[in-house]
Amino acid sequence: xxxxxxxxxxxxxxxxxxASVLAAENxxxxxxxNAEGTTEKVNWDMNAVTAIFDHSIxxxxxxxxxxxxxxxxxxxxxxLDFILQTQAEKRKPWYKKERAKEWLRNLxxxxxxxxxxxxxxxxxxxxxxxxxxxxxxxxxxxxxxxAVYQALxxxxxxxxxxxxxxxxxxxxxxxxxxxxxxVTVVKGDIVNAFALPGGRIVIYxxxxxxxxxxxxxxxxxxxxxxxxxxxxxxxxxxRQLGSKVFLGLLFGKxxxxxxxxxxxxxxxxxxxxxxxxxxxxxLDGLSLLKERQIDPAGFSGLFGxxxxxxxxxxxPEFLESHPDIDKRIEYINHASKDHTxxxxxxxxxxxxxxxx
Amino acid sequence: xxxxxxxxxxxxxxxEYLGVINAQSIIGANIFKDILGGLRDxxxxxxxxxxxxxEQAKEDxxxxxTEKGQLAGANAIIGVDLDFETIxxxxxxxxxxxxxTAVRL
Numbered sequence: 001x002x003x004x005x006x007x008x009x010x011x012x013x014x015x016x017x018x019a020s021v022l023a024a025e026n027x028x029x030x031x032x033x034n035a036e037g038t039t040e041k042v043n044w045d046m047n048a049v050t051a052i053f054d055h056s057i058x059x060x061x062x063x064x065x066x067x068x069x070x071x072x073x074x075x076x077x078x079x080l081d082f083i084l085q086t087q088a089e090k091r092k093p094w095y096k097k098e099r100a101k102e103w104l105r106n107l108x109x110x111x112x113x114x115x116x117x118x119x120x121x122x123x124x125x126x127x128x129x130x131x132x133x134x135x136x137x138x139x140x141x142x143x144x145x146x147a148v149y150q151a152l153x154x155x156x157x158x159x160x161x162x163x164x165x166x167x168x169x170x171x172x173x174x175x176x177x178x179x180x181x182x183v184t185v186v187k188g189d190i191v192n193a194f195a196l197p198g199g200r201i202v203i204y205x206x207x208x209x210x211x212x213x214x215x216x217x218x219x220x221x222x223x224x225x226x227x228x229x230x231x232x233x234x235x236x237x238x239r240q241l242g243s244k245v246f247l248g249l250l251f252g253k254x255x256x257x258x259x260x261x262x263x264x265x266x267x268x269x270x271x272x273x274x275x276x277x278x279x280x281x282x283l284d285g286l287s288l289l290k291e292r293q294i295d296p297a298g299f300s301g302l303f304g305x306x307x308x309x310x311x312x313x314x315x316p317e318f319l320e321s322h323p324d325i326d327k328r329i330e331y332i333n334h335a336s337k338d339h340t341x342x343x344x345x346x347x348x349x350x351x352x353x354x355x356x
Numbered sequence: 357x358x359x360x361x362x363x364x365x366x367x368x369x370x371x372e373y374l375g376v377i378n379a380q381s382i383i384g385a386n387i388f389k390d391i392l393g394g395l396r397d398x399x400x401x402x403x404x405x406x407x408x409x410x411e412q413a414k415e416d417x418x419x420x421x422t423e424k425g426q427l428a429g430a431n432a433i434i435g436v437d438l439d440f441e442t443i444x445x446x447x448x449x450x451x452x453x454x455x456x457t458a459v460r461l
Contacts (some may be wrong), residue, residue: 001419003357005431020357020431021423031426033460039429 001025001332002082006074008032010043023082028062030072040300042067047090051083063334121246126273128240133235138178141234142198149184159185159205162354166203168212170221175288177229183221191309193220195227197234210305211240214351215289215298222285223302230284232277240270274321282328286335294344296336300329358461359394365432365461370406373430374458379420383413384449409450414438417454430458 001024008019008030019032031041044064054061054073060080062072094100132189144161162185170183179199186204193203211217227233247262282299288295307325322328358365417438425433436456443449 001415001422003359003422005357018431021424022357022419022423022426024419029423029426031429033429039427041426 002078002222004074004079006030006072006079009071009073011069016073019072021072021079023079023086025086028072028083029064034249042070046083046086049083051080052171053077053080055353085155100141117250121243122269125242125246126239129238130235132242133231133238136231136234138198141231142180144234145196145198148196149202152202154184154186154202155266157187159187162205162208165350166208166217166221169217169347169354172224172290172346172350173218173221173288175225177225181225181226181228191306193224195224195233196277197228197231197237199228201225202265207305208354211302211351211355213295213301214299214303214347215295216301217298217351217354218289218292218294218347219285219296219298219302222288223281225288226281226284227270227277230277230280232281236270243269271321275323278322279328279331283335290336290339290343292344293340293342295341296332296339299332299336303329303332357425357430358434359418359422359425359436359456360432360434362384363435365434366461368432370434370461372460374425374430374460376455377421377424377428377433377458378453378455379417379424380451380453381413381416381420382443382449382451383409383416384444413450413452414454417452421454421456425456425458428458430460432459433457433460434459435438435440441442445460 001022003023004021006019006021007016009016014205017032017034019030021027022031023046026046027045028044029041030044031039034040043064045066048065049062050065051060051062052197053059057073058075060083062074062076062078062079062083064070089097095104164181164183166183167181170181173182181199181201183201185208186202188204189206190204191207191210193207195201201221203220203224207220208217211220243266247259247266251259251262286296286299289298303325364370418436421436422432433456436454439453439455441451441453443451
């Protein structure tokens, strides 16, 4: 923006009047007092003005195509320079204009920062969290698992006899691990089982009752054991903590809407992770069965029981913590093609004892 | 149009006082500039980003003041004063108030 004082000629023949001139990016505003003492003002479009330097008066002469007979004279060359520079800037294509250049640069920096943050969120934070999780000792994990087990208050409903037999079954599977695996059978009508960090596996009687063959129990234990042995719970806890801390640092000061959106997005991400862990538990569990020549059909049987006891939720897979049962059966069948099966009389005998 | 922070214009006495005029401009740094400004806050140094915002706000306020002066029939605005205030949540926006006396010299 520039301001000057100038002489304004309203028409060819009119006397000049002293005018105050304001030149902005898009227009030139000229105001003067007329003979009656009132103020008059005109605005000239910057694109339609022509400015030349008149040597005879040593001033800038400005004319406007919308008002052919008017002209404005401003002393010196300053006005000419400003008008020519402004017009040249306006004629540039949008991406060459100073403002657009600044925007593009800002956008590039913003995208760069967003890219770094997204990479950190999806790759670095999980990687670092898992590294941290792997430094937790087996003992600490066991203490954590025990604390959760106590909090769940399940010992009252325990079926001690069944627990002893299932533990016996697990020992006979001869799985080597640094964890002290303790299986607890709990009376309850929930068709489910879960593993806690450090070695505790809990199986509900409702699920145990439904099992029809020892490979099914072996599949169930193989799956839950993998959760313990691969530190799935500990990793999940650390990943969630890592994500929460990261999002907290990032969105801590933002409005609640942003926080809610970020948390929901984070939940979707942890569900995806949870599904990948379930798949890993299925496949590693299958390997355990394979090494012991136990029938892999135990998995399909187990999934069959889970499906028949849980009504169709209608919830799409991406909202579920576990993969779709059909998909689980599919990848288990695919992975167990060259599986040699041999009857294991010991496991069979223990299983039959459990079922009595 | 002469715009000055002094109370008089050298060699040109005031013929007529046309009253006090003021104009204000409120401008946000915008999210990109806030990020850049934030980075500058971390790494130190001059923040051109915020300097440009202040410059823009000052320019807008002075342009509006000049237009008001023109409408009042002035050919000069003397004793111009610029005040800067931050407003909005976390002081994220900047307000510039330009005040001056419209006169005819």
